[in-house]
Amino acid sequence: MLKPSAIITLLVSISLAVGGVWIIYNINLLPEAASSNAPVYDELFRVLFVIGVILFVGMFAAVVYSLIEFRRRPGDQEDGLPVKENLPLEIFWTAVPAIVVLFVGLYSYDIYDRMGGMQPLDHQNHGYSVSSSEEKVWGGIGTSSNNSNMDLQMQSLPVEVTAMQFAFLFRYPKGDFISGELHVPVGQTISMRMESNDVIHAFWVPEFRIKQDVIPGQPTILNFTPTKPGRFPIICAELCGPYHGGMRSTVVVEEPEIYQDWFNKNSNTIVS
Amino acid sequence: MTITIPPKSNKESEGLQPKGFLRYFSFSLDHKVIGIQYLVCGFLFYLVGGALASAIRIELTSPISDFMPRDVYNQVLTLHGTIMIFLWIVPVVNGAFGNYLIPFYVGARDMAFPRLNAVAFWLIPPAGLMLISSYFINGAAQSGWTAYPPLSITTPAAGQIIWILSVLLLGGSSIFGGINFIATILKLRRPGLKLMQLPMYCWAMLGTSILVVLSTPVLAGTLILLSFDIVAHTGFFNPTLGGNVIVYQHLFWFYSHPAVYIMVLPAFGLVSEILPIHSRKPLFGYTTMVYSIMAIVFLGLIVWAHHMFTSGTPPWMRLFFTIATSFIAVPTGIKFFNWVATLWGGKISLNSAILFSCGFIVNFVLGGITGVALAQVPFDIHVHDTYFVVAHFHYIVYGGSVFVIFSSIYHWYPKFTGRMLNEKIGRIHFILTFVGFNLCFAPQHWLGMNGMPRRVAEYDPQFTFVNQLSSFGALLMALSTLPFLWNVIHSSFKGEIAGENPWQALTPEWLTSSPPPVENWLGEAPLVTDPYGYGKKQLQEQFNDLESEKQ
Structure with a gap:
């Protein structure tokens, strides 16, 4: 009742x-x-x-x-109930x-x-020319499980990120060139190896919901797969000096063909 | 259950109390004088920290850096954080109320080590002045209150070294205080008073002091190593010399996460004193409250790496710290449910003290919920180091601790001064603070989730309106200080005479004159074995007897 x-x-x-x-x-x-x-x-x-x-x-x-x-009503001088405890409650x-x-x-x-956070990192490093066993590489977040099969892993696009006061530089090892903007093809897993030249920075793309500190003397790994073409801000999220607020870049997510054109235009090696 | 009422004051021994305003500027050994010294000194630093916060909010009303130079902005935010934590909240919730109340609560005449107590206080003004004056020497520290290397090693050294020295002095003061509280609570209890009969604030201070004594030395050691890196070019944390920047973060947060509990546990204790008195009910669930405090102390020591989820932390470590952090919500939740249960069915006087305490409950619950969310690694990765985190910890330390400080001032002011605060102005103060605070910090959750990092002087123009809204809230908070200041100053001269026990409270500090005599009670210390025995017929009668005796 x-x-x-x-x-x-x-x-x-x-x-x-x-x-x-x-x-x-x-x-x-x-x-x-x-x-x-x-x-x-x-x-x-x-x-x-x-x-x-x-x-x-x-x-x-x-x-x-x-x-x-x-609330105490006017004129009421009494105390409340002496309830001290109630074990079931x-x-x-x-x-x-x-x-x-x-x-x-x-x-x-x-x-x-x-999100791929629990995957051991050496499985995510196939895109690298650098052997990860040589140095201690610390984990960011892995690839999404949508892309976790080995074939796609093998195809992941390696990018080397260098952070410094107050800019990000993106090196594409396959094309041996450096860009100030991060260009990536939509749907492709990007595998970034990041290191800082001076102080701690952080790589953050709000639209990707990813963030990883970029640390001097300690490379870090961050993998992601963009799903929508567009231009999204890259923001430094760790206080890095007077121009910290201005340390921004852009990630340009493009259709694979447009990306390939951009890559070929900038590439310093002959693309097979 | 017994209450022994001490004999009425006799005129001769009143002469023992040093008279006048000057004793607050002396090396007084009286725990009540030291408590007030802590409180007033802390409040003055709060005004400085608040002015710096206003400067930050003025800078952020526009998306470009136009109000002050960028390096000055970083100095301002560093000083704001350091002052608010080390010179306002920690000294006031621990030093001020702890010194004033703990000897009363354990039935002692003073703290265990009165001289150490005075030394602990007198370390604070020089440390604070040194910290602030570093701005005028060569620029203050500009690496944030966290002073992460390598930034703290590469920014101008003078300001950073002065910052380290001040924090070391303040940490020393905190450790002296912690040792003193542990000794007083465990060893100076009046004969016949058992641990489980102590008011809750004693338990909160015991827990807090354990945290202070265990974790503050780690911060001191870390900062000494950092200062070696700066002045002697050693390489403990300098990666170009083989140092490791992550180790600093581990050591720093090993202190600085417990520091959050050093700021909020005493506040929990104070609320536990205030709510029963003004709702005329016993504190609900005393035993579970005690165990909750001790659980928070233990868990608080093993959660530090949740500040480092994006620092390159291995997955297993992320998981461990997620789970440990999430579980702090359980003992904390118990305390909040117990407080609501204390209110439930009471006879609540809706005065400024209870309003600020309830404001605390509401704000802290929100801060706690965002805290549990932030403990989840995948959630934290997106919002870490953004305005979401800024909003979260201001809900904890301002919405939590500072609201409790104000509540406590409204509650104990009659005991401190012998006069009541003006209730109407108190309510204006509460409304301005509560509305201003929520207007200032609630929108910052959205800012953080949508892409505004913390500690920036410039931001994406799409965030302009929300930032202006937040700055307007900050303006209300700044204005709310004015009625409060007027109230405490005016009431100290013209306030209504409070008498011994204006709230009809049972805790021992109210069973003596207001302000109390030098040795707290003229006769023997009263033995209060049930500090929360409200609502009992027998007690009510005792009070009626007391009242009729007076008349």
């Missing part, structure tokens, strides 16, 4: 949850998704956002309701967050795995 107040609580919770989910699927808070990583990331974001909104609105409502409902609100957190942890592990 439900009390009316319990029914109201139930209705409020349900409408809250439904409203939360509706908002999340109809308001886009993230920039355009332009890499194979991005839709996976956005899925994680939606789940976290739903859980977060429900928790926040619930706590907010509980505090505001308490302040209004249990305390077990409940220890267990529920623990389960939620465990779920979020496992789910984000799955997402991380789908």
Whole structure:
């Protein structure tokens, strides 16, 4: 037998949850998704956002309701109820967050795995002429599982990124030339080996949902697969000096033929 | 359950208390004087840090760098972070309220080591002045409060070295304080007072002090190595000399993540004192609160690498730190549910103290939710080092700790000064702060997710409007300081006389005159075995007796 107040609580919770989910699927808070990583990331974001909104609105409502409902009325000099603890209730609100957190942890592990984060790095390095066993290369994020089969891995486009105060330089080892803009063909896995000449920088493309620090003396690896043609900003995300805010570049994602033209025009080696 | 009420004040022993304003400028050994010294000194530095924050927000009203030179902008953001953490929040939530309240709570006349206590305070003003004055010497440090090498090695050395020296002094002060709190809480308890009968703030300070003593020396060692790299050209963290920049980050965050708990755990403790008194209910779930604090202390020590998910961290390490960090949400969640349960069914006086405390709960829950999200490696990779993170930690340290500091000032001001603060102005202060704070920081979540990195003086013009909105919020926060300042200054002369116990509280600091005599109680220290025994008939009667005795 439900009390009316319990029914109201139930209705409020349900409408809250439904409203939360509706908002999340109809308001886009993230920039355009332009890499194979991005839709996976956005899925994680939606789940976290739903859980977060429900928790926040619930706590907010509980505090505001308490302040209004249990405010001291004029003339009332009595104390509240001497309730000191309630074991079942305390077990409940220890267990529920623990389960939620465990779920979020496992789910984000799955997402991380789908982004390729758990793949051993030497499997991602086939695109390199440099042998990764010679030096310690630290992991960024791997390829998406969409492209994780070996054939595509073998075909991944290697790019060597050098960061310095306050610019990124992109060297294409296959063509032996350097570009100030990163040109990549759509749908192709790019395998970047990054190193800094001076201080720590970070390579960030918001539309790709990837970021990796570029560290002096410690090469790092970052793989991604662009899925939409367009020009996207490359932003330095680690404080690197006075012009840190101006340290930006562009990644140009092109159809493979246009990319090939650009590559041939700049290439210093004969393309087979 | 017993409460022993100390005898009424006798006029002769009142002469022992040093009179006058000057004692706040002396090397006083009285824990209450030192507490006020910490509080006022911290607040003055808060005004400086706030002015720097305003400068940052003015610069960011336009997408180009036009308000100050770029290197000055980096100095401003470095000083803002360092001042707010090391000179305002850490000294105030620990030093100010800890020194004032802990001896009362354990039933002692003073801290365990009064001289060490005074030394700990008097390290702060010179360190702070040195830090600020470095701007006028050769430019302050400009590598952020994190001082990551190689940037901190390659930027002008004078400012960076002065920054290191000040942080070392402040860290030393913090360690002295931590040792003192541990000794006082464990060893100076009034006979008959058991650990599990202590007010929650004691537990919070015990946990915090353990973190201070364990992790601050690591920061000190790290900064000493960094200073060797700068002045003696050693190569600990300098990659051109074979050093490793990632090791610095590990060592730095081994202190600086616990530092977050050093800033918020005492705030948790203070809220646990304020809520029961103003809602006239016992603190809900005392035992689970104590275990939660200790769980947070333990977990807080093993989560540091979640600040380094994009630094080139191996996958297994990323996973371990994700899980450890996520689990901090469980003990923290328990505390928040317990506070709401404390409010639930109470008789809440809607005064400024409770408003700021509830503002804290709401803000911190949001900061905690974004914190759990940030703990997830794949989520963090996109928003790390962006305005999303800026929003997150301001929700924790401003929406959390600073709201609690204000709440505590409204709550304990009557005890500090013997006079009440003006309630109406207090509410104006709350509304301005709460609205301004949320207007300033909530939009920054969106900025970060959409491509605005932190610590930049210039940004993509598409973010102009949202940045201006954020700056308007900052303006409201700056304005909110004015009614508060007027309130504390005016009320200290003209405020309503508070009397011994204006809130009818049960904790021992209220069972003496306001302000209290030099040795806290004129007679024996009261034995309060149930500091949260509200709502009991018997107690109510004791108070009625007390009231009638007065009349």
